[in-house]
Amino acid sequence: MDFDLTDEQRLLAESVNRFVSDRYGDFEKRKAYRAEAKGYAAANWSAMAEMGLLALPLTEEEGGFGGGPVETMLVMEAIGRGLVVEPYLATVVLGLGLLRGAGGPPELQAQVAAGEATLAFAHQERQARYDLHDLATTARRDGDAYLLDGAKGVVLNGDTADRIIVSARLSGGRRDRTGIGLFLLDAATQGVTRRGYATQDGLRAAEIVLEGARATLLAEDALPLVERVADEAIAALCAEAVGAMETLRDLTVDYLKTRQQFGRAIGEFQALQHRAADMLVATEQARSMAMYAAMMVQEPDAAARSTALSAAKALVGKLADQLGKEAIQLHGGIAMTEEYKAGHYFKRLSMLNVLFGDVDHHLRRVVAAGGLPD
Known part of the structure; x- marks a missing residue:
């Protein structure tokens, strides 16, 4: 590579x-x-x-x-x-x-x-956890369009998006991998109810209820497309985490250089220098995995691609959590005040960790696949 x-x-x-x-x-x-x-x-x-x-x-x-x-x-x-x-x-x-x-x-x-x-992508459902194929939302034909019924959760940008792309079942049982379609609807369409809210990191999301909402069909048997775009999103999230980790690390190092204790900057204490060095190592490890994820997104073998992206998401999530907790501890109480930036970066890293699957979910996927592809 x-x-x-x-x-x-x-x-x-x-x-x-x-x-x-x-x-x-x-x-x-x-x-x-x-x-x-x-x-x-x-x-x-x-x-x-x-x-x-x-x-x-x-x-x-x-x-x-x-x-x-x-x-x-x-x-x-x-x-x-x-x-x-x-x-x-x-x-x-x-x-x-x-x-x-x-x-x-x-x-x-x-x-x-x-x-x-x-745009917003309404896919996640309460019962599904992180399984992309677990869908209870249904689509039934009505002339040249479809009527959608179901509920979607944590729809990013879902409260203000102009158009919403919705995954729904055309056929099959709730956990079948076949029979999943993609649909496009106007957010103002009758039968669409949106409840917007701020997420813990200060961004926006929505719970969306569909009751006979009229939509147009984009694709049938769409699960492979959904999985590919989800992998692209995972690669993007890994990269965003690296950027946030880098800034949070720099904030912490600057704080260690200026915070005085016992008449000297606390960054002069060797134990804290070691912890700052660990934060640097974590950032660079995460950067390497984000680059690996970006390269593997184009892997033609869907199974190999998915396993590689799960490995990247799991490791970046673990490293981001470690770095974020170190940053909070090294700052002390000021890190969690609304006025100071550090806590906001930690909140975003925590949110990135759970979007499209947390560490445990992706580790299970890697184990089930028998490890990384050769």
């Missing part, structure tokens, strides 16, 4: 990091963005569209840049560094990934790329 970035990728990374530094360098700005009606800044979303970030996965023929998993990794690392609240994961990685994979409406893809529409 070649882990060296191209000149174009380096320019992309510099551009995104500059944008995040400008818009999120002052932590008070993030609080202001979260207070806006949608829970993020419309001006930032428009700026991301102008930079081409929302069109990143689209081909040049589709008006995009033809970016792949590595480009997504670079963007998500920057998002992690700044604790960006705009719905990039929900709209671009998940929503646009599913739309493109299912051959969804080109005009909607263009609207997303231009920042004129946002």
